[in-house]
Every structure is written in C-alpha cells, then in structure tokens.
Amino acid sequence: MAEWDLRKLRILRTLRERGTVTATAEALHMTPSAVSQQLTNLASQLGVPLLEAHGRRVRLTDAARLVLRHTEPVFEQLERAEAELTAYTQGEAGEVRVAAFSTAVPALVVPAVLALRARHPAVTVRVREAEAAEAYELLAAGEADLALSLAARAPGTADGRFTRVPLLADPLDVALPPGHPLASAPALRLTDLAAEPWIFGGSGPWSDITRRACESAGFSPHQGHSASGWTAILAMVAAGMGVALVPRTAAARRDGVVLRELGPERPVRHVVAAVRRGAEAGAAVDKVLRALRDAATGLGSAA
Template sequence: MAEWDIRKLHILRTLRERGTVTATAEALSMTPSAVSQQLTNLSRQLGVPLLRAQGRRVRLTDAARLVLRHADAVFEQLERAETELTAYVHGEAGEVRVGAFSTAVPALVVPAVRALRAAHPGVSVRVREAEAEEVYQLLADGEVDLALSLAAQAPTAADPRFTRVPLLADPLDVALPRDHPLASAENLRLADLAAEPWIFGGSGPWSDITRTACEAAGFRPRREHTAAGWTAILAMVEAGMGIALVPRTAAVRRETPGDGDVVMRELAADRPVRHVVAAVRTGAEDGAAVGRVLDALRSVASQPAR
C-alpha cells in the first residue's frame, strides 16, 4: 500500500493553489529546494510521477490531480475531526477569528458579537478587517476561521477549499443633498438620475456595482468625482457635488459632520442590491463555535436595516 504523508500532500495542494515552487515555498516558509525534495519523496512513496517540467516551471500530472482529488476529501475530513474535537473539549467555549470587509464590520460583525456575549459568553470573536483578496488567503492559510465578502468577490462554489453561506441581500439606496429637486420625489427610480453627476471609486467592486446598476437602469453614470470611502463620498454629496449609491448597511458608518443634510432615498422598482456571503474552510462549518457565530450573523442580517 502506498505511503500517504499529510504534510507532503499539503505541499502538493499548496503548489496547485500557488502555481510555482517558489510561491509555494514562500507560503509555507520553506526553501524551494525543500519543497522540491518533499514532492520528489512523495512521488517516490506513491509510485507515480506528480510533476512534469514545462520550460522553467512545473505542471501537475494527471496522477497528481487524481491524488489531490482524494486529498481534498482527506483534508475536509480532518477539518471535521478538528472541529468535533474542539467542540468535545470546549463545549460552548472557543475562539472564532473573523475576517470581514469594512462596511460589514459595524453593520454585521459588531452586532453579532454583542448578541453572542449575551447568549454564549464562552464564544469569543477576534475581528480582522480585510478586503476579499486578502481575507480568502487568510482563510486558506488558517489565519481566520470565517470570512465575509461580497458574493461577487468570493471564490466559486466549485472551489473545494471553502463552503459559502449566503448572509444578506443588501439594498443600495441613493444619497442626495437634502435640497436636491428629487430628494422628496415619490417612487424615485434609478433611471430618474441618469443626468446627475455621480461619485464612486475609479476601480474595484464598488465601481463595478455602481456601473452595473446604472447600466441595468438604462444609462451609463457620469462620474464627476472619485472616492472609495463612505465618509468622503457622503461629505461630497452633502456639499452638492454629486450623488452616490450607498449600501444600506453602510448607513451605520455615516460620519460626516452634517450628515443631516444628506437624504438616503430608497429606490423603487429598479432597486439594485449587493449580496454578502460568509465562507469557512470546507468541513469547518459544523464546528460549534463557528456555527454560533454564523447563527448570530444570520440573525443580524435578517433584521431590517436601520
């Protein structure tokens, strides 16, 4: 029977994810020669070639992909074993490390932590603010236990490393200066704002969301000013410099000194939304402490936005 080595399988799995021996070595705090040696030993133990040279790089063989298909199931089962053992030893106690994007921290994570303190004081939460590109790497590396991101930025459901959990369909409201002619208009639609100057980021997911929503309403938004933070965006709206789409959950972060001069209007039939998801490493969703945090997040997400 072949000799299976979990450590070496983890190295092979990391190579699949990172693409090069050098990147794999960096991720695992190893030298490239040590990575190559471990994979050579694994190939010898299993009796099949795992890598083939392609120029100055290496590629996984079909045998390696077969091995990894089964290794993914092994690592999933090990995650389940670890979470069950933790639940057995600690019961309701445990620490869950949560990585979340900026607006999700005050809107979802903080209320969930407050609810957990009251209902399950033995479950502690450590929060790390991080955007999607960073947070999913932290999740893969075991640096966080649960990640929150926009669904558009999350790994696909086909990624065997993660299990996605839908949390929230977050409506987008439009921020208008209080003296804007449409600030009190009935049945305001996004299409009514086609001629307005807009404020949104120059690139990234929020720029994409704004453009996509406006184009779905039949127009391309004219970006007058560029900003990424809600404090800056709402300050410019207040000054009458333009208008902006703002996610409902971002309302808890309104920090402009005169935010009473900004009107948040709910849009009518063509109201856009953004979807927020949580993700855990596959197999870890059954962990008692992680489950408590997910339940608390779902409860907060189900409540009407302020």
C-alpha cells in the first residue's frame, strides 16, 4: 500500500494553487529546494510521477491531480476534526482571524465584533483588511480562518477547499451633485443616467460591478474619470465631474453629494463569507458567522 504523508500532500496541494515551486515555498515558509525534495519523496512513496517539466517550470501530472482529488475529503475531515477538538478543549473560547475587504470592515465585521463582546466575550476576532485574492490566499494558507469578499471575486462553489456562506445583497445607490437635474426627481432609473460621465476604477471589482450594472440596464457607461477610493470618487461627484454608483454599506455620505436609491430593480453587489471546508463546525467560527449574519440582517438586505 502507498504511504500517504499529509505534510507532503499539503505541499502538493499548495503547488497546484500557487503554480510554481518558488511561490509554494514562499507560502509555506520553506526553501524551493525543500519543496522539490519533499515532492520527490512523495512521488517515490506513492509510486507515481507527480510533476513534469513544462518549459522552465513544472506542472502537475494527471496522477497528481488524481491524488489531490481523493485527498480533498481527507483535508476537509481533518479541518472538521480540528474544529471539533478546539470546541471540546476551549469550550466558549477561541480566536478567529478574519480577512475582509475594506467596506465590509465597518459595515459587517465591526458590528459583529461588538455583538460578540456582549454575547461571547471569550471569542476573540482578529481582523485583517484584504482584498478578495489576498483574503483567499490567507484562508488557503491557514493564515486566516474566515474571508469576506464580493461573490464575484470569490472562488466558485465547485472549489472543494472552501464553504461559502451568503451574507448580504448590498444595494447600489447613485451619487449625484446637488445641482444635478435628476437630484430631486421623484423617481430615478439607471437608464436616466446613460449619457452621464461615470466615475469608477480602471480595473478591479468596482469597475466590473459598475460596468455590469449599467450594461444590465441597457447601456455601456462612459468613464469620465477613474478613481478607486470613495473619498476621491465622491469629491469628484461633488464637483460636478460625473456620477457614480455607491454601495449602501460604504456609508460614504458627505456634504455636497446626493445619494439616490434606484427603485426596486436597483443593482446589488453580493457579499459572501468563506471558511475552509469543515472548519464551519468550530464553535468560535460558528459564533462569528452567526454574528456576521445578524449584522447583515441589521442592514436590511441580508442574502
């Protein structure tokens, strides 16, 4: 029977996710030579080649993909066992490391932390602001226990490493300068603003969300200015330089800007939480997820 070494299997799994031996070594705090040696030993133990040359790099063989497909349930069960063991040994106590994108921190994470202080003071939350790609890298590497991101930027439901938990359908309002002809209109639709210059980032999630919302309404937005921070975006709106979509949770209200709702067909962005599959059984993680759901419900647009 083949010898299954979980430590080496984790290295192989990380190589699949990171793509190169160097990136794998950085993620696991190892040297590239140590990574290569461990994978060579694993191939010898299993009796199959795991890597093949691909130009100046290496890639996983079909045998390696087969091995990982069968070990994913093992990793999930180990996460579950660790979570249950932690719950057994710590009871109500525990630390949960949360990686979350910027607007989710004040809107969801901080209210959840405040609620946990009152209900479960022995549960500690450690927060790290991170955009989606970094948040899921931290989660996969075991450096975060829970990640918050926009659904469009989260790994798909077919990714067996994570369990996704829908949290919030965050409405998008439109920001207008006070003197805009539509600032006081009785009703406002996105198509009413089709001819306006729009302000959004040149790339990234907010660019995608703005373009997708406008295109769903039937037009392609003309990008008058490019900015990614809410302070810059709203300053330009206040100056009459264009209009912008603003997520309700951004809480970016300021003098000189009128925020208008867009009616029942308004666009939304979906916020999800994710944990390593099996880890949701942990008592502390479960309490944090419940607190996040309660915070989302308090915003009135829970998923």
